[in-house]
Every structure is written in structure tokens, then in C-alpha cells.
Amino acid sequence: xxxxxxxxxxxxxxxxxxxxxxxxxxxxxxxxxxxxxxxxxxxxxxxxxxxxxxxxxxxxxxxxxxxxxxxxxxxxxxxxxxxxxxxxxxxxxxxxxxxxxxxxxxxxxxxxxxxxxxxxxxxxxxxxxxxxxxxxxxxxxxxxxxxxxxxxxxxxxxxxxxxxxxxxxxxxxxxxxxxxxxxxxxxxxxxxxxxxxxxxxxxxxxxxxxxxxxxxxxxxxxxxxxxxxxxxxxxxxxxxxxxxxxxxxxxxxxxxxxxxxxxxxxxxxxxxxxxxxxxxxxxxxxxxxxxxxxxxxxxxxxxxxxx
Ligand SMILES: [Zn+2]
Ligand SMILES: [Zn+2]
Numbered sequence: 104x105x106x107x108x109x110x111x112x113x114x115x116x117x118x119x120x121x122x123x124x125x126x127x128x129x130x131x132x133x134x135x136x137x138x139x140x141x142x143x144x145x146x147x148x149x150x151x152x153x154x155x156x157x158x159x160x161x162x163x164x165x166x167x168x169x170x171x172x173x174x175x176x177x178x179x180x181x182x183x184x185x186x187x188x189x190x191x192x193x194x195x196x197x198x199x200x201x202x203x204x205x206x207x208x209x210x211x212x213x214x215x216x217x218x219x220x221x222x223x224x225x226x227x228x229x230x231x232x233x234x235x236x237x238x239x240x241x242x243x244x245x246x247x248x249x250x251x252x253x254x255x256x257x258x259x260x261x262x263x264x265x266x267x268x269x270x271x272x273x274x275x276x277x278x279x280x281x282x283x284x285x286x287x288x289x290x291x292x293x294x295x296x297x298x299x300x301x302x303x304x305x306x307x308x309x310x311x312x313x314x315x316x317x318x319x320x321x322x323x324x325x326x327x328x329x330x331x332x333x334x335x336x337x338x339x340x341x342x343x344x345x346x347x348x349x350x351x352x353x354x355x356x357x358x359x360x361x362x363x364x365x366x367x368x369x370x371x372x373x374x375x376x377x378x379x380x381x382x383x384x385x386x387x388x389x390x391x392x393x394x395x396x397x398x399x400x401x402x403x404x405x406x407x408x409x410x
Contacts, residue, residue, distance in 0.1 A: 104292040106277045107315050107324040109374045114154050117376060121146060124382045135385065141208035142385055145201060145263055149378045152197050153267040161275055162188065168284035171276065175288035180301035181276055182236065182269070183407035189236060189268060195228045197264040205256065213253045217260060220250055226257075235261035236269060238301050238320070240404050262320060269321035270377045273299035277323070292325075295333025299323045301407050304333065305384045306367040307357075308374050315374060319384070322377035332359035333366055334402055344368070347393040354387055356394050365399035367391065 112120065125143055129136045164187065171181055202218035220226045226246070234242040235258070243261065247254040276299065277285070292298055297318035305319035315324045316333065331338030341360040346352045353370035367390045375383055394400075 104289060104298065104325045104327050106289055106298070107326060107374065108274075108278050109322070109324050109376055111274075112376050114150055117150055117379065118147075120376075121379055121382060124379065124386070128382070128386050132389075135388065137209065138385060138388075141204065142381065144204040144208060146378050146381060148197055148200050148204065149263055149267055152194065152264070153270070153377070155193060156190070156267050156271055159190065159193070162190075162272070164272075164276075166276065172285055172288035175285065175292055175298060178292065178294045178296075179407055180296065180298055182272070182300050184237075187236070187272070189229070189232050189265065191229045191232060194232055194264050194268060198228060198231070198260055201260045201263045205260070210253075210256060213256055214260075217252050217257055220252060225250055231257070231261050232265050235265045236300075238404055238407075241406070266320055266322075266378065269300055273318075273321045273323050293327060293329065293336070295327070296405055297321060297323050298325060301405055303401060303404065304366065305380060306369060306387060308380070308383055309368055309370045310372070310374055314368060317375070317380040317383070319380075322375075322380050324374055332357065332362060332364060334364035335359060335362035337361040347390065354390060356390055356399075358394065358397070358399055362402070363399055364402055365394035367394075 121143075125139045129139050166181070166185065174181060174183070198221050199218050202214045202221070205214035206218070217226070221228060231243070231246070234246070240258065243258050244254040247257040289298070295316065296303055297320070300318060300321045300323070302318050302320040304316035307314045307316050309315070313326060314330070315326050317324055327333070329338055332342050337359050342357070344355050344357050346355045348354065355368045357366040357368060359365070367387045369383055369387055371383065
């Protein structure tokens with residue numbers, strides 16, 4: 104793969120760019136207005152948190168480049184299984200704020216109950232944030248179900264709160280170290296999951312014909328050497344690219360009937376800076392619907408917990 108560095112923007116420029124895109128989505132698809140309003144609120148919190156993190160020193164990690172390269176060579180994402188200390192006191196307040204935004208944005212009591220569990224100490228925030236950082240869906244699902252909470256909402260809230268840290272860390276590892284010691288391992292990487300955190304991409308952003316996968320969590324951007332299914336590697340006749348809307352050839356689906364997976368792709372003038380890749384995702388929800396109507400799905404997260 105080729106890792107693609109996506110430059111960040113200062114918060115005010117980021118908000119302006121996001122606002123332009125949200126207005127365009129709401130104009131084209133008025134039915135998405137409530138979803139756009141909710142995303143505006145949630146990503147506002149994520150941007151605030153990113154800004155707060157930027158003002159703090161970069162975490163010191165004992166991840167020697169040789170060790171990272173060896174993991175990548177085995178297709179294991181860098182963060183998997185690493186005891187990386189998270190700045191819990193800084194991230195924790197965002198959990199409650201995301202609950203409030205979701206409660207007001209349509210999730211109602213399901214979100215309020217999560218806030219109560221956090222405030223009351225029934226959810227231990229450090230464990231929750233760590234499980235999310237480690238992409239441990241099973242742990243979060245079990246913990247939520249045990250407390251009578253919605254696993255999907257708990258997953259989302261934790262993901263939003265920890266994503267600015269994951270984003271910062273992946274940039275630190277790949278952009279600072281890569282040019283020298285990680286190049287060989289990076290170029291040998293052919294997997295569809297994120298080389299930093301192991302999540303599947305939310306979609307591919309295509310700029311000037313280059314198909315760049317965008318991690319749904321940490322926003323890593325990477326290009327693969329082959330045009331094939333990102334989930335199973337199939338590049339034969341059962342892997343097709345189609346535009347469900349004839350008028351919008353800039354928005355396509357990659358469909359694999361070997362594994363049943365799909366990936367959305369969208370042409371853009373430039374790659375979205377973190378966390379605006381989430382806007383590309385919401386702009387293309389009709390593609391998710393089209394793919395699912397035809398029986399395609401996104402596979403579950405891969406588990407790297409015990410490697
Ligand atoms: Zn990632
Ligand atoms: Zn496939």
C-alpha cells in the first residue's frame with residue numbers, strides 16, 4: 104500500500120468546509136436533514152476534542168519502527184494489542200456530551216440511559232475507551248447488553264470520543280516514522296483493513312482517479328496496489344463496480360459476489376481531512392441502501408485481540 108498523508112486544517116477552516124458539505128447534502132436530500140443536524144453536533148464535539156488534544160504533548164510510545172514493521176508484515180494493525188495509555192480525563196467528558204447530542208437527535212432514552220450509566224459509574228470510562236481504541240466489539244457488546252444498554256449506541260459514543268486520539272496517533276506513527284523505516288513493510292501491505300487500527304474503511308475517496316481507502320475510525324488513508332475486493336482479495340469476474348444512479352457516475356459501489364461484501368466509492372476534489380470523512384459516509388447513505396437491497400453487506404470487524 105501507499106500511505107497517503109491528509110493534511111489537517113485549523114478548526115475554523117474545518118468547520119467552514121464541513122458546513123459547505125452539509126448544506127449541499129441537505130439541499131440534495133432534504134430527508135437527510137435530521138441526520139445532518141445530528142452529525143453537525145457530533146462532529147463539532149470531535150473537532151473540539153481534537154483541538155484540545157493538539158494542545159498537549161504527543162504521547163511517548165515504545166513502538167520501535169522494526170517492531171511496527173514486523174507487525175505490518177503479518178497484516179496486523181499497529182495499535183492491536185498495544186497497551187497504549189489513553190488521555191482518559193481529557194476524552195471522558197465527550198462521552199456524556201455525545202450521549203446528550205444523540206438523545207436530542209432522535210436516540211432519546213437509549214442515549215440518556217448510557218449517560219446515566221457513565222455518570223453513575225456503572226460504566227468504567229477508561230475501560231470503555233480502551234475497548235473502543237482496541238476495536239473490541241465483543242467486549243463493548245457484552246458490557247452494554249449486561250447493563251441493558253444499546254450496544255450500537257455505546258459503540259458509537261465511545262468511538263466518537265476516542266477517534267481524535269486514534270487519528271493523532273496514526274499520523275504520528277505513519278507520517279513521522281514511515282519515510283525511513285516502515286517503507287518496505289508498508290509497500291507489502293495489501294489488506295483492506297486499516298493498518299493503524301484494523302477497522303474497515305467507511306468508503307473509498309477517489310481523487311484524480313486514485314482510489315484511497317478511508318478508515319471509518321482513525322481516518323487513515325491508504326491506496327492498495329490492486330483493484331480487487333478489499334475484504335477477500337477477489338479481482339475476478341465476480342467483482343464489479345457499478346453506479347446505482349445512472350446520473351451520478353461519481354458515486355459507485357464495488358460489489359463482490361464471492362464474499363458478499365460492498366465498498367462505497369465517491370469522487371471528490373480532495374481527500375477529506377479528519378473527521379470530515381464521516382460526511383462522505385453520510386453523503387452516500389443511498390449507496391448503502393442500494394447495496395443492502397441487493398443482499399450485500401459490510402463484514403464484521405476483524406479481531407486482532409490475541410495476535
Ligand atoms: Zn484506522
Ligand atoms: Zn470479496
